[in-house]
Amino acid sequence: xxxxxxxxxxxxxxxSYPPGEKxxxxxxxxxxxxxxxxxxxxxxxxxxxxxxxxxxxSAMSYGRGGVRLTGGHILLNGREIRExxxxxxxxxxxxxxxxxxxxxxxxxxxxIRLMDQVIETSLLHGVMSRTEAxxxxxxxxxxxxLPDPENFGRRYPHQVSGGQLQRAMTAMALxxxxxxxxxxxxxxxxxxxxxxxxxxxIKTAIRDTGVAALYITHDLAxxxxxxxxxxxxxxGKKVEYGTTDQIINNPQEDYTKALVSVRSIDHDExxxxxxxxxxxxxxxxxxxxxxxxxxxxxVDLPAGQTLAVVGESGSGKSTLARVITxxxxxxxxxxxxxxxxxxxxLAQRSKDDLREVQMIYQMADTxxxxxxxxxxxxxxxxxxYFDLKGEAKRQRVQELLDEIEMGSGFADRYPxxxxxxxxxxxxxxxALAAKPKLIICDEVTSALDPLVADGILKLLLSLQAxxxxxxxxITHDLATVRAIADKIAVMYRGxxxxxxxxxxxxxxxxxxxxxxxxxxxxxxxxxxxxxxxENRKMESAGN
Amino acid sequence: xxxxxxxxxxxxALGLLLLLAVSALIFFGVAALPGDTAQAMxxxxxxxxxxxxxxxxxxxxxxIVWRYLHWLGGFLTGDLGVSLANGQDIAKSVGQRLxxxxxxxxxxxxxxxxxxxxxxxxxxxxxxxxxxxxISGVTLATISLPEFVAGYIVMYFLAVRWHIFLPxxxxxxxxxxxxxLQAIALxxxxxxxxxxxxxxRMTRAAILxxxxxxxxxxxxxxxxxxxxxxxxxxxxxxxxxVVNVVMLNLAYLVVGVVVVEVVFAYSGMGQFLVDxxxxxxxxxxxxxxxxxxxxxxxxxxxxxxxxxxxxxRLRHPK
Numbered sequence: 001x002x003x004x005x006x007x008x009x010x011x012x013x014x015x016s017y018p019p020g021e022k023x024x025x026x027x028x029x030x031x032x033x034x035x036x037x038x039x040x041x042x043x044x045x046x047x048x049x050x051x052x053x054x055x056x057x058s059a060m061s062y063g064r065g066g067v068r069l070t071g072g073h074i075l076l077n078g079r080e081i082r083e084x085x086x087x088x089x090x091x092x093x094x095x096x097x098x099x100x101x102x103x104x105x106x107x108x109x110x111x112i113r114l115m116d117q118v119i120e121t122s123l124l125h126g127v128m129s130r131t132e133a134x135x136x137x138x139x140x141x142x143x144x145x146l147p148d149p150e151n152f153g154r155r156y157p158h159q160v161s162g163g164q165l166q167r168a169m170t171a172m173a174l175x176x177x178x179x180x181x182x183x184x185x186x187x188x189x190x191x192x193x194x195x196x197x198x199x200x201x202i203k204t205a206i207r208d209t210g211v212a213a214l215y216i217t218h219d220l221a222x223x224x225x226x227x228x229x230x231x232x233x234x235x236g237k238k239v240e241y242g243t244t245d246q247i248i249n250n251p252q253e254d255y256t257k258a259l260v261s262v263r264s265i266d267h268d269e270x271x272x273x274x275x276x277x278x279x280x281x282x283x284x285x286x287x288x289x290x291x292x293x294x295x296x297x298x299v300d301l302p303a304g305q306t307l308a309v310v311g312e313s314g315s316g317k318s319t320l321a322r323v324i325t326x327x328x329x330x331x332x333x334x335x336x337x338x339x340x341x342x343x344x345x346l347a348q349r350s351k352d353d354l355r356e357v358q359m360i361y362q363m364a365d366t367x368x369x370x371x372x373x374x375x376x377x378x379x380x381x382x383x384x385y386f387d388l389k390g391e392a393k394r395q396r397v398q399e400l401l402d403e404i405e406m407g408s409g410f411a412d413r414y415p416x417x418x419x420x421x422x423x424x425x426x427x428x429x430x431a432l433a434a435k436p437k438l439i440i441c442d443e444v445t446s447a448l449d450p451l452v453a454d455g456i457l458k459l460l461l462s463l464q465a466x467x468x469x470x471x472x473x474i475t476h477d478l479a480t481v482r483a484i485a486d487k488i489a490v491m492y493r494g495x496x497x498x499x500x501x502x503x504x505x506x507x508x509x510x511x512x513x514x515x516x517x518x519x520x521x522x523x524x525x526x527x528x529x530x531x532x533x534e535n536r537k538m539e540s541a542g543n
Numbered sequence: 544x545x546x547x548x549x550x551x552x553x554x555x556a557l558g559l560l561l562l563l564a565v566s567a568l569i570f571f572g573v574a575a576l577p578g579d580t581a582q583a584m585x586x587x588x589x590x591x592x593x594x595x596x597x598x599x600x601x602x603x604x605x606x607i608v609w610r611y612l613h614w615l616g617g618f619l620t621g622d623l624g625v626s627l628a629n630g631q632d633i634a635k636s637v638g639q640r641l642x643x644x645x646x647x648x649x650x651x652x653x654x655x656x657x658x659x660x661x662x663x664x665x666x667x668x669x670x671x672x673x674x675x676x677x678i679s680g681v682t683l684a685t686i687s688l689p690e691f692v693a694g695y696i697v698m699y700f701l702a703v704r705w706h707i708f709l710p711x712x713x714x715x716x717x718x719x720x721x722x723x724l725q726a727i728a729l730x731x732x733x734x735x736x737x738x739x740x741x742x743x744r745m746t747r748a749a750i751l752x753x754x755x756x757x758x759x760x761x762x763x764x765x766x767x768x769x770x771x772x773x774x775x776x777x778x779x780x781x782x783x784x785v786v787n788v789v790m791l792n793l794a795y796l797v798v799g800v801v802v803v804e805v806v807f808a809y810s811g812m813g814q815f816l817v818d819x820x821x822x823x824x825x826x827x828x829x830x831x832x833x834x835x836x837x838x839x840x841x842x843x844x845x846x847x848x849x850x851x852x853x854x855x856r857l858r859h860p861k
Contacts, residue, residue, distance in 0.1 A: 060764055094766035106757035111779040111855055121765045156855045 002078040003035040004179050004212040005059055005097075011071030012054055012063070012236070028054050028067065029236040036180065041206060041213045043227030043244070045220055045259070047449035048420075051236035052216045056182045058082075059214060060097050061089055077179060094121035098173035102185040104165035108157040115153025118172040127176045140171035143208065144201040162313075163194035167201050174209055181206070182214045187222060191312035191476060192520045199225060199522075199529060218449065220259050221522035224248050225529040232256050248524060258451070260524060267461060269502045270486045273302035275336075276437050276470050277324070282333030284323050293319045295494045297333070301438070301487070304468040308481040308502075310517070311491035317474045320491070321440045324472065325357060338437055355385045358431035362443035364423035368415045374401075374426050375411035381433040400429040404459060421452040425459065432463065440472045445480055457483050478521045482506070490514050546860055550851050558844040565836040566618075570611050573825055573832075579603070583823045584627055618833060624826040628819070633830050637815070641834065643714060644811035647727050648796035651734040656789055659739050663746025663785075664778065668769055670751060679747075682740035694733045694806035701729060712807040730807045734800060738792040745788040749781035756780075783850035790846035798835040 012029035029051040036042045044052040058069055061081045074082040076096060081089070098121065101107035109117060118140075119133035128136065134153070141149035144167040157165060166186055173181045186202060187195040203226050206213050217223050223230060223244075230247040232239040232255065240253045251257045277300070284294040294316050301307040309317045322328040324335065326346035335342040338356065343349055361367040368377055378397045382388040388396055394411075401410055404425040415423055424444060431439050441460070445453035461484060463469065473484055481488060481502075488505040490498040492513045498505055510518065519532050581597040582589065598604055602613070617624060623633040662682070666675040685693070702710035708728045718726070753759065754777055762776040801813030812831060819827035851857055 062764060064760075090766040090768060092766070093764050099761070099764045101757060101761060103757065107761045109758040109762070109776050109780070111853075112776075120767075124766060156859050158856050159859060159861050 003037050004077060005036045006075040007072065008033045009072035010055065010058060010074065012051065012058060012067060013070045014067045027236060032238055034231055036212045036214065038212050039210045040229065041215055041227045043223035043230040044214060044216045044233060045218065045223050045230060046233035047218060047451065050233040052233050053184055056184055056214050056216045059180060059182055060093050060099065095125040095176060096178055097180040097182065098176065098178045100169050100173045100181065100183045100186050103189050104169040105162055107169060108165060110157055113153065114155055114157060114168055118153060118168065118175055122176040125176060133175065137171060137175055140174055143205055144171055145197065163190055163198055166190060166198050170202055170205060174205055174211065178211060180212045184216045188217065193312055193516055196520045196532070200533065202226065219522065221524045224524060224526060225522065245526060248526060267483055270305050273305060275300040276303035276338055277301040278336040280334045282323055282330045284319060284328055284330045293494050294323065297496055299489050299496060299499055301470050301472055304464065304470055305486040306464065306471040306473050306484050307487045307489060308473045308475060308485035309489050309491060310475060310478065310481055312476060315491040316494040317491050318442055321442055321472065321474055324440060325359060355434045356437045357440065358434050358436040359440045359442065360427050360431050360444050362446050364420070364427045367427055368423065370415050373411065374413050377426060378429050378433055381430060385434050400433055403432065403463065404429045420448055421455060424448065424456055428459065436469060438470045438472065442474045446475070446477065460484065478518065490517065547851060547857050550857065551848050554847045555844055558840050562837060562840050566615060566833055567611065569829060569832040569836070570614060573829055574607055580627065580825055614829070623830040626824055626827050628822045628824045633827055637830055637834065640810060640812050640815045643809065644797060646723065647730060647809065647811060648793065650724070650727060651731045651796050652793055654731065655735045655738050656742065659742035660746050660785065663743045664750065664773055666743065666747040667750035668773055678743065682743050685736035686740035690733060690737055690802045691806050693736055694803060697729055697732055712809040714810065727809065730803050730809055733803055734796060738796060742788050742792055746785050749784045750777050753777045753780045782853045786849045787846045790842040794839045794842045797838050
């Protein structure tokens with residue numbers, strides 16, 4: 001009896017095209033060996049660039065873009081598939097091994113009904129008849145906790161929510177009765193309250209069907225809930241490979257220990273201070289709708305402190321940022337900033353109003369002009385607000401680069417030449433260049449790896465200590481909130497359901513939603529998932 | 544009301560409004576041309592009395608807005624007026640020409656549209672490889688050739704050298720369907736050559752654009768063959784831009800083929816319009832202009848409606 005999947009000494013390469021240099025081959029994965037037996041789940045964990053998705057897809061002998069599987073063995077059900085031709089691969093993809101993508105919203109075809117997509121592989125490979133396949137799909141929909149399983153398949157992808165799509169994708173992967181399923185970050189794009197339900201659904205489905213699975217994620221706490229074994233990867237190499245119990249409770253390598261240990265930032269709540277920004281009774285709606293996205297929001301942000309706004313997607317936290325910046329004028333309510341009233345609309349604000357409120361975005365990539373150098377990007381607000389030119393501007397840019405710990409030599413580079421963390425630092429420098437009193441940070445660490453995100457949070461805290469700037473920090477990640485906030489506002493469906501100092505907000509007794517939110521954050525211990533489901537007060541809704 | 548019905552109704556209403564605006568533009572544009580219809584009819588040697596009489600008879604002394612409304616009213620009730628050149632009812636002579644033009648256009652479209660889309664799909668399937676380069680190269684060459692050059696080349700080989708088809712495309716009302724088809728074979732070939740490249744390249748580009756999507760990777764990982772991936776998963780999401788270009792080309796086949804008609808002596812709308820302009824036969828020019836505008840706007844409405852109907856988000860709202 002052989003293993004479902006045996007990967008031995010796998011080597012994966014790709015050609016990289018660095019700007020201004022000759023193309024060269026880079027090794028993405030080097031000498032990695034894993035095996036998965038029937039009914040077992042192997043977790044692959046690591047930061048972005050660790051090669052975990054690349055390894056996962058190699059189990060289907062698939063390389064994204066120009067990725068090449070150049071060495072080692074990939075044995076699927078005992079058969080070597082690394083160098084199999086396209087015709088042979090088509091017989092096993094979707095039949096013996098199936099794939100669940102990170103973003104189900106993008107991975108479903110918008111033009112085809114869900115049922116037809118879910119049963120497509122079963123029909124294509126002749127596993128079962130249409131009637132049988134539809135019956136199996138309905139059964140899987142029910143097992144995965146989807147509403148109205150009988151009729152769910154008649155819908156189009158845009159008609160169901162993200163969490164439901166992710167479950168439908170799991171049903172699609174399980175429908176043709178494969179031997180191996182690859183889950184590639186299946187819950188990463190979901191809200192924390194939705195993630196927990198999808199996680200349970202996936203775990204139950206794996207157990208009931210007895211399929212072998214690869215579970216890829218960057219979140220060790222998540223993988224601890226579903227995997228039997230864990231392989232920790234870094235830079236395309238194995239760091240540690242063992243049972244989940246051993247990796248979580250008795251890690252051997254320093255890198256694994258760093259991943260297992262909780263966030264290293266310790267930030268105590270600051271004492272009360274007069275507010276730099278007061279939001280009083282703000283109500284807002286988008287044009288052409290008759291639905292209030294924000295309902296009677298009242299919060300204060302003390303000068304030089306951080307107000308964290310938490311909530312799931314659709315709770316209105318980014319809309320609040322748009323109202324404060326004036327991009328979406330409030331319908332009702334009043335904004336007071338640094339002792340003066342802010343006019344609701346952007347066009348009526350003075351240059352000083354504009355200067356003193358700056359923003360940093362989630363995607364640093366798209367927030368910068370790719371054709372401008374870092375020096376030009378940071379220099380622009382200096383020119384616009386302070387009329388700095390020539391040598392004076394160049395010097396100030398260098399000071400700002402020093403402040404964000406990037407040193408000289410970066411002013412002439414283009415955004416494409418920077419790493420994700422460096423890009424976000426440049427965006428911070430650009431915001432600082434305007435000497436603002438308030439910076440709105442919209443999910444600024446969500447797209448970053450945990451260790452890089454920690455670096456950004458530390459930088460923000462030290463800048464706050466030095467410059468006295470206040471942050472309105474929008475996030476869905478409660479660990480980040482604990483690390484940085486002085487005050488917290490919990491938002492749910494356009495309302496602030498809980499608001500106060502960090503310690504007060506995070507101390508029981510909780511309202512039902514805050515309880516749900518806090519209890520949904522995965523903890524790094526075995527059996528957490530089962531425990532939390534027992535103790536829940538409120539069902540997470542509409543996912 | 545279902546949002547799709549609302550959108551489609553809006554689009555059609557907008558099209559009709561546009562047509563009204565175009566009718567005004569054509570009418571006042573023609574009226575602003577130097578010269579005067581009565582003078583043109585009677586010639587340089589006409590006496591002032593004769594001119595005045597004729598103006599009175601033609602209603603040229605009425606205010607221009609009133610004349611416009613009168614003409615528009617006639618147009619809407621099917622009365623296109625009388626030709627100045629031969630005194631015949633315009634509706635009748637236009638009707639026959641329009642029939643010829645639509646026949647030529649539909650025959651060309653029946654061949655060109657499926658051919659262009661198939662070639663586009665093949666080119667997308669073999670993106671960057673030799674079939675793609677061959678298809679792109681050949682269609683580019685045929686579109687780069689001016690229509691009259693292509694016309695004479697086709698005529699030289701297929702009619703003069705090899706005697707497969709007749710060199711000219713004279714059609715009579717007494718001709719049977721097959722006879723007609725044979726008569727228009729050469730202009731159809733030329734028109735297909737002209738419109739193929741545009742539609743084929745748009746199909747290819749739209750498919751390749753969709754091929755970047757994550758759901759194409761999903762389809763590949765299901766074990767579908769490349770041609771199935773393109774046909775089942777990529778094409779349904781690429782229809783809207785393709786239909787837009789197809790409709791523009793269909794409109795061209797109806798209103799833009801005057802050169803081909805002249806080359807093959809085919810009696811269609813294009814030739815008719817050119818003849819009328821040379822004879823300063825303004826009522827006929829107006830009628831032809833309006834018909835062309837209506838066809839152009841109508842086909843573009845069809846394109847928009849198809850785009851709306853193929854969008855699942857609009858067809859099946861949440």
